[in-house]
Amino acid sequence: MPRHRRCSRLCRIVGGVSVGALLLLAGSGGHNAYSGRPVFSLPLGLGAPFPLVADSPAPPPFPFAADFSPSPSPSPQSQYSPFRLSDDSLARRLLPLRLRAGHSPPPQEADAVLLPDQEVLVLDDTEPTGDAICAFQGGASSPARPLGRLPASGLHSYVCRLPEPAQSFQQLQAPLLLHSSTSSAAAAALDPPSPSPGRALLNWSSDPIVFDSALLDGGDVLVFAKGISRRQGLQCLYRYSDGAGTMLASTPAISSVQQVTRCPSxxxxxxxxxxxxxxxxxxxxxxxxxxxxxxxxRQQAESSSLTPHKSSICACTMGRNISKFLREWALYHSAIGVDQFFIYDNGSEDNLAGLVAQLISSGLNITTVPWPWTKVQEAGLSHCAATQQASCQWMAVIDVDEFIFSTSWAGLEKPSKSLLEPVISVDDSVGQIYLACYDFAPSGQTAHPPEGVCQGYTCRLKNPQRHKSLVRLDAVEPSLMNVVHHFKLKPAFKSIWTALARVNHYKYQAWSEFKVKFKRRVSAYVADWKDPINLDSKDRAPGLGVDDTEPKGWAQRYCEVKDNILQLLTTRWFGVGFGNPH
Structure with missing residues (x-):
């Protein structure tokens, strides 16, 4: 007897009509919009305008192939087939994007997802007016810590611990977010209301999730998603109101690689x-x-894209609890020619916002972007490169423990904002510049050096282990594919090495700082350090293994070459401990 596929819940809701049929109705007639050819299969273009140092590694090939390449874009007339949904509840079931809470008080619209380490991320459209708590089913609650306002949606993000009593429920519901302005935090903690039924809590570790989006200046929409099971035939679906009713529109995706899908406007x-x-x-x-x-x-995207001045060089980084390092890193790079800084905050708890406000008041141009999602660094860098093309010509893709430096600066009495200009003065065909990355050692330190990292760590491994890059943003390929801090480029551009600058990477710090890396890596494609895989990867510490216990002799490890050039230079330029608050 032939087996029949069980009709899904959504199929039953719409009376036996499959979602596929609806997508065919709303999309492009069901034809396959993709040719199946890989977007990228050749190494990056190579070349070098300057002599390379003897121990510079060979330029790397790009390690990933994309999942599909698009056929020619459909004409505007055939791109969309939007149709009206008279029943708004049906639209919600078709596109479970926003689950309106039915609780009272207070009325609100919120989304929530269970993150690793028993944390719950809640998105809320209510302006924060004081303390907030998350009220879970069963009466348990926990404080809600604000993370910032997401740029695309304007929603405010919060994170709260999943209380132990709530962990016993087999099917968790999304919590209610209660603000002190609507009910006393103390009273709510004593007798919190229960969440309304039907508001399921998504699970970041197991569920496929579309987690963010960005409307670009040219009209395309970037959709950030994890767990895409199939990319051939991938459709972008929009739900909106045209003033007369709820509309649903579908169109084929332009490209989809890693965690980024590009959709037509x-x-x-x-x-x-x-x-x-x-x-x-x-x-x-x-x-x-x-x-x-x-x-x-649209309104928020249009207003956020207005930029009066296009900087020559910007820097984009992602981190969590980086306040201890940010002042030193930003002051140094601003002094050598970086004009703007974009900090993707991965849920910091160390008053990063307060430090950024101080740096802005001192004259630095810094923008903080809340990025609460875990292990999606590549998606964050794609977001940065795409949304800042109108703001920056070149982007330095480096972390806050990495300092761009040239030994030719050693004799300078003071820094200059023109120091990086020779590095980016390249042929028009160059879209990306690789900088050799030297890993510095603990240098005998047993705690974070009070003078800062570039003055406190003074020895390193002899040879470079990795590379970082300066990327020309208008040369980045539209798919935004990137890995290990470099991007895939458009066919007309190439990547080159330079010997005019390098990166000092203060990777192996005092153990109290270094062991933080064991909590969680930010890259989607790099194993966490406690996972017993890829033990020989250069992303790990040689010989360290997966245990976060301090190994014997850690403070003396990896010290093959004495290198205190940047220590002496920054002391002359800024004084000792220039990254410390005054």
Missing amino acids: PPTPVKSGGSTKFLVTLGVTGEDPMPSLATFR
């Missing part, structure tokens, strides 16, 4: 003006759309 509602909220997700014909946390508004 959504249709513009005629009656609702520039502040329309779009809900976006991804789906494949015949399958349910992915659960999504991603919304965006």
